[in-house]
Amino acid sequence: MQLKIQYYAILREQAGRSEETIETLATTPADVFLQLHSRYGFTLDREQLKVAVNSEFSDWTRTLRSGDALVFIPPVAGG
């Protein structure tokens, strides 16, 4: 299925892009991250991140649907 991935902060820099549409057989955010972690060599591990699907926080095992938009959220530092 097709998924839209948006990257922010350190993940944006390491992926070298702000967003992309990917074609994948992965069905959960956890598996999508595994694939992208391997592709881009992210220095952060999944345990350090949160994930959002369609601009809502999500758990890592949710079943994704084609067209979903994912954002992997590195440790935040506002303020």
Added chain:
Amino acid sequence: MRFRLVQTAIDTGTSRLELLDGGAGGYVSFEGWVRDHNEGRAVRRLEYEAFADLAVKEGDLIVSEALERFPIQHALCVHRTGELAIGELAVWVGVSSAHRGEAFAACRYIIDEVKHRVPIWKKEHYRDGDSGWVNCERCAAAPAHEHAHDVI
């Protein structure tokens, strides 16, 4: 929305006016400023980046929580994004309330939760030319992490 992201200087004078209320006997605000050092390193400037859709939702939720937890009149939080120089205002929280105690407590609650929950990231640019994302570099700590900044 009671949490806003802005790309230009935060206008605290105008924001403060939104909190005025005949039932309020006081107003407490917090201003977060860009500091010239962090963890022993001299900082030249900062860059804030936000996942805007979720940042505004989560920030608004935090302000709603404060309004439920504390008997206050109004509360508002404004966060800056983009490039900021030393001394610039990065975040502002304002709370009006019948009594001061609740206003202090609610203001503290909002800024603490914003720092922990809202998807905003801060990149420090150091005087020595190096740079790094706060909370994301050291925690990436593989044993030989010292040069992780070179991806930038």
